[in-house]
Amino acid sequence: MSTYRIREERLPALFEETAKKRKLYLPTDTAEGVAAFLPYREGMTLTASLNTSRSAKDLFFPQTETLADFKVSGREIAVVDVREECEDFLLFGVRACDVKSFEILDRVFLAEPVDSFYKNRREHGTVVSLACASPVETCFCGTFGIDCADPEGDAAAYRWEGYYYFVPLTEKGEEYLASVESLLEETDDGPVWDAKGEIYRKKERLPLKSLTTEGFGGERTKELFDSEKWESLSEACLGCGTCTYVCPTCQCFDIRDFDTGRQIRRYRCWDSCMVSDFTKMAGGNPRPTQKERFRQRFMHKLVYFPAENEGIFGCVGCGRCLAQCPISMNIVKVMKALKEEKE
């Protein structure tokens, strides 16, 4: 496979050229020091943080979006289809964990019945991933078989000794690299292997490297559901939505109607199993306390999702919940506690 490279200091030119042809999103630091994927503006640089505070799922599955409008005139109600063809866009610098999360979301939104809003964005989006030169203590993508040294996507990028190296992985990726060809030089893939080797050495030192999915999966529903640990694990949970909203794989949503005064707007917004009215319905709430709601989140990722998706887990080990939970309760602590109980 061909490999291309560009000197690090020429990255601004690459971004400039990329943004001429499609909308470009970069992981950058806001003025307040929060790393986020933002639309490219001249002078924007990549964040030094390993990952963004919110995940990259926002670009394909936004927190709120309008599904339809209902216009009432007299005794007529007209349904207005608000769907529009999305513009082409490119996500640069997506980490291996987040790239894998798109595959998990695809399994939900691209399965029948296909979610046309999501599909539209997926078709128009190109993903350029970036290998993790310095994984941190909260990283555990390896637990789910993800290799942060070898990210997927339409093209993969590697940073090594003053250069960024690019390897196209799909047709979309080849097409993108061809579109910025004038700025790139073709090279051999030796440095890519050097970069990977360095990452593998760093991965060896990660404190969560020995965490495995052993004991979890589709077959374990009854045993894990009935665990006595849920009570104490969920005790301190505030019931806020932080973990679910920063999670790259959480995909639950709610659909609501908003009366604008002149019309009814039907929109969807992220839901969170952590909040009190999650799955609340006319007959009541099947998950009345935080214990049941808390359990739902981890059972979904570690049991229900693999049960319905050929054993694929609903977590990518990005570590955002580890870094951001207000009370520092997270999937790693849950997995370890459940395993400990069994031993």
Place this chain on the structure above:
Amino acid sequence: MQELMKARAAALLSEGKVNRVLGWAAGEFVYDVTPTVFESREELERDFVYSPFCGANLSKYLVKEARKEGKILVFLKPCDSFSFAQLVKEHRIPREKVYAVGVECYGKTDATALRSLGITGIVGAAEQYGALTLNTLNGERRVTVAEAMLEKCKSCKTKEHRLCDELLGEEGEPVSDCSRFEEVEKVEAMTPEERFAFFRGELSRCIRCNACRDVCPACTCETCVFDNPASGIAQKAAADPFEENLYHIIRAFHVAGRCTDCGECTRVCPQRIPLHLLNRKFIKDINEFYGPYQAGDDPETPSPLTDWKPDDVEPGSAVRKGGRA
């Protein structure tokens, strides 16, 4: 301090004076401590921790915990004890169900504060007299807690406890050079347009996780208006681009006069919004309009906003005094 606390808790448990202990439990690394209820000496021995990473305020958990049978011991830092006292004052916690132990505090830090100093990959730490030696994936780093203090600790108002049954360690004093209103003054000095743009900018990052509300000791409504689907403003429904702003403004009004400035809202915000600014502005205004008042200071003094005196300021004078428009 940690060993002293553990020993005292274990003793009170075995004497039968308390049935449970609310404290902090160690995590995977060094900074990820979790509020936890301990029921035995063994649990305390295994997991109990008191370190510069114990920033979480435990007092709100008492609303739920005090409804259970028996008595619970809680460890309170000075700022936490104000929240506790305020909750007792609001009859949200029956005082007799809680055994409150005040513990000394010289400021807390967290992983976010350390990361903003460029310290990442933290897997362990040792502390001595406020100096942290951090064991990271990139080698050893040294930093003082003071350099990486939480926002709420930078603006600490006092090291003196309220309403505790006993104290461990030394009782502190009010912080004489507390400058917690400085940031508010900067916002007040802005023109209305600048101020509007400032708050729109900050609040636009809100993801409506509601962590600020869920952690807030002043937010103990059985069902919050933002969780009530019939209210039309329920939490998930960001139907309008001003919704996040409205949420924070309503919340600030609702906790005005009851907010003790414990700073938990800003600590937990995953988007690092300086939420304390709204609350602190209200505190400053209350001080100016009605004379110095500190929520949670004592269980008796009525809050100026729920009390009326003939010489109270008129609403118009509030506009003249605080407003520049």
